[in-house]
Amino acid sequence: xxxxxxxxxxxxxxxxxxxxxxxxxxxxxxxxxxxxxxxxxxxxxxxxxxxxxxxxxxxxxxxxxxxxxxxxxxxxxxxxxxxxxxxxxxxxxxxxxxxxxxxxxxxxxxxxxxxxxxxxxxxxxxxxxxxxxxxxxxxxxxxxxxxxxxxxxxxxxxxxxxxxxxxxxxxxxxxxxxxxxxxxxxxxxxxxxxxxxxxxxxxxxxxxxxxxxxxxxxxxxxxxxxxxxxxxxxxxxxxxxxxxxxxxxxxxxxxxxxxxxxxxxxxxxxxxxxxxxxxxxxxxxxxxxxxxxxxxxxxxxxxxxxxxxxxxxxxxxxxxxxxxxxxxxxxxxxxxxxxxxxxxxxxxxxxxxxxxxxxxxxxxxxxxxxxxxxxxxxxxxxxxxxxxxxxxxxxxxxxxxxxxxxxxxxxxxxxxxx
Amino acid sequence: xxxxxxxxxxxxxxxxxxxxxxxxxxxxxxxxxxxxxxxxxxxxxxxxxxxxxxxxxxxxxxxxxxxxxxxxxxxxxxxx
Numbered sequence: 001x002x003x004x005x006x007x008x009x010x011x012x013x014x015x016x017x018x019x020x021x022x023x024x025x026x027x028x029x030x031x032x033x034x035x036x037x038x039x040x041x042x043x044x045x046x047x048x049x050x051x052x053x054x055x056x057x058x059x060x061x062x063x064x065x066x067x068x069x070x071x072x073x074x075x076x077x078x079x080x081x082x083x084x085x086x087x088x089x090x091x092x093x094x095x096x097x098x099x100x101x102x103x104x105x106x107x108x109x110x111x112x113x114x115x116x117x118x119x120x121x122x123x124x125x126x127x128x129x130x131x132x133x134x135x136x137x138x139x140x141x142x143x144x145x146x147x148x149x150x151x152x153x154x155x156x157x158x159x160x161x162x163x164x165x166x167x168x169x170x171x172x173x174x175x176x177x178x179x180x181x182x183x184x185x186x187x188x189x190x191x192x193x194x195x196x197x198x199x200x201x202x203x204x205x206x207x208x209x210x211x212x213x214x215x216x217x218x219x220x221x222x223x224x225x226x227x228x229x230x231x232x233x234x235x236x237x238x239x240x241x242x243x244x245x246x247x248x249x250x251x252x253x254x255x256x257x258x259x260x261x262x263x264x265x266x267x268x269x270x271x272x273x274x275x276x277x278x279x280x281x282x283x284x285x286x287x288x289x290x291x292x293x294x295x296x297x298x299x300x301x302x303x304x305x306x307x308x309x310x311x312x313x314x315x316x317x318x319x320x321x322x323x324x325x326x327x328x329x330x331x332x333x334x335x336x337x338x339x340x341x342x343x344x345x346x347x348x349x350x351x352x353x354x355x356x357x358x359x360x361x362x363x364x365x366x367x368x369x370x371x372x373x374x375x376x377x378x379x380x381x382x383x384x385x386x387x388x389x390x391x392x393x394x395x396x397x398x399x400x401x402x403x404x405x406x407x408x409x410x411x412x413x414x415x416x417x418x
Numbered sequence: 419x420x421x422x423x424x425x426x427x428x429x430x431x432x433x434x435x436x437x438x439x440x441x442x443x444x445x446x447x448x449x450x451x452x453x454x455x456x457x458x459x460x461x462x463x464x465x466x467x468x469x470x471x472x473x474x475x476x477x478x479x480x481x482x483x484x485x486x487x488x489x490x491x492x493x494x495x496x497x498x
Binding site: 133136137139140141143144147148150151152154155157158159161162165192193194195196197198199217218219221223257352354385388389 | 471474487
């Protein structure tokens with residue numbers, strides 16, 4: 001690596017050094033409490049997957065370039081030079097961490113490994129060594145925000161084609177718009193994913209609840225966040241914020257996508273609308289008696305996987321359990337509880353990397369498969385696309401003998417009028 | 419399938435979870451030569467906005483798209 005490149009990367013490093021980041025970089029005492037907290041270490045036993053080890057890769061660079069002691073006495077302060085080899089270590093650390101933050105709840109100082117890994121991801125972008133596909137996906141989302149008027153007509157036709165499927169799940173009255181789009185003054189702007197499975201059940205439930213809703217033109221997922229690019233993360237987020245402001249909606253409801261919800265909830269700033277996950281909205285409909293379901297529809301043991309970005313990182317833990325308590329008499333919670341629940345192993349962009357990461361994803365999530373098997377449930381419900389994909393792969397790989405289902409699909413399939 | 423376009427590779431992307439249609443089309447386009455065409459079939463309504471934006475970003479060209487019920491076929495020519 002030449003000096004010019006190194007200087008550019010160090011500028012990026014410096015841009016991440018806010019007060020919280022400096023605290024995380026300076027407080028690790030190597031107590032080792034985080035050792036067993038990482039699902040990757042717990043599943044593989046490899047030291048390089050201990051949270052403190054990952055963080056130390058960043059910390060040593062920090063000491064070298066941002067601390068006097070590291071600059072003057074590098075060998076005494078365990079500092080390390082930023083080289084091409086260091087970049088390879090950063091890649092391995094960042095893209096074997098799913099950002100689940102389980103280590104953070106164990107750490108006595110609350111050190112946020114995901115936040116430290118965001119430095120690694122930014123340096124990789126600066127060096128053009130990040131996973132190319134994640135950047136392409138982020139760029140595609142940004143482009144969609146710029147050119148949406150060119151694509152609207154095709155999208156509207158595609159949505160129209162789904163209406164029959166929605167009506168099969170919930171009847172529509174004459175004159176109703178089955179999947180409303182671009183409704184000024186709607187109470188809820190629903191932000192889905194690209195797939196029909198993210199739109200059809202949600203539409204049926206909104207219609208059953210008599211909701212005044214409208215579907216977003218944009219997909220909820222934020223690939224800028226996966227790749228760790230703050231500029232693209234904001235551009236992708238702003239598309240939805242601007243649509244919500246233009247339509248003057250009261251609430252933005254994010255589909256079953258953990259990262260999308262966390263990013264919208266925590267990074268959208270003060271806005272004149274509320275941000276909710278679809279799971280929170282569905283729990284509200286049950287509590288207000290706005291939807292009814294056949295409680296005998298799923299006559300089997302059900303367990304629930306807490307998506308890390310929805311539960312541990314955004315606090316949505318009680319709502320899915322409340323919903324499932326309406327749907328089965330045999331709900332079996334996993335152990336440990338939601339705060340300490342094991343990650344599925346698919347977060348941080350790993351599922352989006354597809355076949356490239358499948359071996360790692362399977363090996364690193366053995367503890368998750370064991371946790372699911374112990375419940376002996378036959379349905380494994382979840383509320384995140386990423387988790388659903390990864391859990392389906394784990395189900396095949398570890399023969400978990402469950403049916404992996406989206407919570408919203410289960411509700412939509414069980415809807416009754418009285 | 420379109421009669422007026424010669425297809426060099428076909429991709430079945432029906433029913434895939436997010437973001438696999440775009441991931442697979444990105445990989446698939448690299449498996450044909452520049453100037454050749456892939457036909458990608460999806461069932462994602464979001465692909466009607468995702469694919470044109472992806473084509474613009476990646477420098478490829480959508481020659482044509484057809485909708486038949488819930489199935490959408492994109493004919494994409496590799497340009498770079």
